[in-house]
Structures are given as structure tokens and as C-alpha cells.
Amino acid sequence: MKQEAWAYYNWGTTMKGVGAVMARVNRELEEIPGKTLAGLIKVAALVHNETEQGSVRVPVKWGNLRHSWFVTASSGSIISGGGKKRTAIGGGGKFTGPKASEHAARHSYMVAEARMKCWYLSARYKGPFLIMGYSANYAMYVHEMVGTVSGKDIHWNRPGSGPKWFEYAIRKHLQAGNIKRIVIANAKT
Helix, strand or coil, X not given: CCCCCEXXXXXXXXXXXXXXXXXHHHHHHHCCCCCCHHHHHHXXXXXXXXXXXXXXXXXXXXXXXHHCXXXXXXXXXXXXXXXXXXXXXXXXXXXXXXXXHHHHXXXXXXXXXXXXXXXXXXXXXXCCEEXXXXXXXXXXXXXXXXXXXXXXECCCCCCCECCCHHHHHHHHHHXXXXXXXXXXXXXXX
């Protein structure tokens, strides 16, 4: 079986547009020989940076959606804050508000589930695998809030934030060729 590398978004149901964008990412990754986990991790960092500092940012009310971002990898190490090495980042979300403990519990569960999924898919497809996404149970709902909700205009609290931030970040760097360029630059020859 040929070696393959996959990126994956982790939301329970398909969102309009994200599935098609991720399918295109995976098609482009399949064409690259010698893909490495390092390349996939750098792509995840690029996408996350875009959702935080790009032209369409992750919305913030309490900050829980923003803090629910995570990345898991099939093997190797991701260096996170403080220089700690692990196969997942995002395990210690800083949740606030009346449902902080519920968010923390869900986050821990989803990161653990994604880590197991990465290991399984990496073994099945004989290559590196990465899952990135948001663990907040309302992430998909907020992502798809286009136009009005219940007949009311949406007022985003964070300047530059809005719907489709995750899809936009991936699509922007896919169309610019950045995702492919990063994976190729980190491929084993």
C-alpha cells in the first residue's frame, strides 16, 4: 500500500464547503511523494494562525470556541507552549463562563478520540495523519452562521471575525499553493 498523508477536520457532521475543501487538500497531498508529519503540522499551524490573525477570524464571546482549537498527530512530537512535546496540542483549553467545566470535559474527550483516530488511520493508510479542529459543541453552528439568525442580524464581538473562518483559512492557503508548498518543503526525498 502506498504511503499517504491526510489532513482531517473534526466536526461530527459535514459543513457546507469544508468537506469539499478538505477533499481537495487530500487530493493534492496524495500527489506528493515522501510526505512527513512535520509538513502537516506546519500546515495546521498556518491554518490556525490564519483563524487568529487573518481577515476572517474565529469569533469570540467568552473565548471558549477559540480555546477549543486542537491538533492531533499520528506519531512524532508537536512542540507546544513551554517546549513540551506531545502528539496532541489543545489538551488544556482555558475555558471560562458558566459551562467551563463542560467545555473542558468535552475538549479532553474529543482530543483523546482524535488522537486514537489518528493512530488508527495512520496505520491503515501507512503514513502520517493529522486532525485539526474545534471541540466546542457549537463550533459548527457558529461556523455556518451566515446572514441572519432567527431573523436578526449577527453582531460579531471580535473585529474581523465572522462565519466560515475555518473554511476560509484552509481555502485561502490552498488556492495560494501554500499548503502544497509546505508539505513539499518538508517531504523526505
